[in-house]
Amino acid sequence: MKTQALVGLGLxxxxxxxxxxxxxxxxxxxxxxxxVPVGAATAPTAAQLMQPSIQARPERNVELLTQSRKRGDDPFDLPPEKQPQ
Structure with missing residues (x-):
């Protein structure tokens, strides 16, 4: 009975x-x-609209970190300013 149900579900x-x-x-x-987008000669086709842009689907960076490194000094890593109360 169970095999018939599985076969039926598969079909x-x-x-x-x-x-x-x-x-x-x-x-x-x-x-x-x-x-038509500004600067384009013709309107994009449906297939072109379905193609994701490079910004929507960037390539992966598969560079592996092989050794730990100490982070360099970050001049923008500042403590938050005190807010007046």
Whole structure:
């Protein structure tokens, strides 16, 4: 009984994953794509709008720290000012 339920659940999961559409994105009826950005010659396509910018997805820095180092003096590490009471 349990194996039938697991098999049924697996088949439902496979069926749900096949439901995704592969057509290009289009704006909803009555809506339009965003305005042309300032300085751009043409409006971006839906695929370009879905591509994250380099700021939204920066590359990882995988440099490993192999030895401990003492932190240098930080001239901006100042104690907080006393607030008048």
């Amino acid at each position: 439902m999961a496979v069926a749900l994953t096949a439901c995704g559409g592969r057509q290009p994105l289009k704006p909803v009826k009555g809506q339009s794509l965003p305005a």
